[in-house]
Amino acid sequence: MKFKIVMAMVRPNITEKVVDAARKEGATGDVIISARGSGSKESKSFFGLTLQDQTEILMFLVEEHAVDAILDAIRISGELHEPGQGIAFVLNVEKVAGLESQMEKFKEQAKSKYL
Structure with a gap:
């Protein structure tokens, strides 16, 4: 079997919704890491301190046949x-x-997808 990691960086308020959707499409487990970061926009500052948005990094180790459905x-x-x-x-x-x-x-998922 071949595996891939599907990673997503999302806002904490939608983490549960995203994890549930991934699980419905075949993800069997997840890792959630709290983080801070900034996108392409300039970071905001408050009294000289740079404010960074909270984000969560979601990782799903999945068999390759399930990748497209989970990513969608x-x-x-x-x-x-x-x-x-x-x-x-x-x-x-x-x-x-x-x-x-x-x-x-994983074997059951592969059978249902290909047979």
Whole structure:
């Protein structure tokens, strides 16, 4: 099996909505990391302190057949077409360890997709 990481950087107020949408499309688990960052706009300042927007980094390790559906679900649920809502992208994975408990679910998903 081949795996990919689907990553999304979204505002904390929509994290749950995005994770739920990804799970409905086959994501079996997630990692959520709280972060700060700025997009293409200049950061705001207050009394000389730079203010950065809160963001959450969502990571889903998924079997490659599920990537398109999960990425579309993230894009739609997170309204990523709107400026400042976030971004999502996919990374290749060379090797994986520790997924034995999820392999049956991945096999079932692959069967339903291709057979």
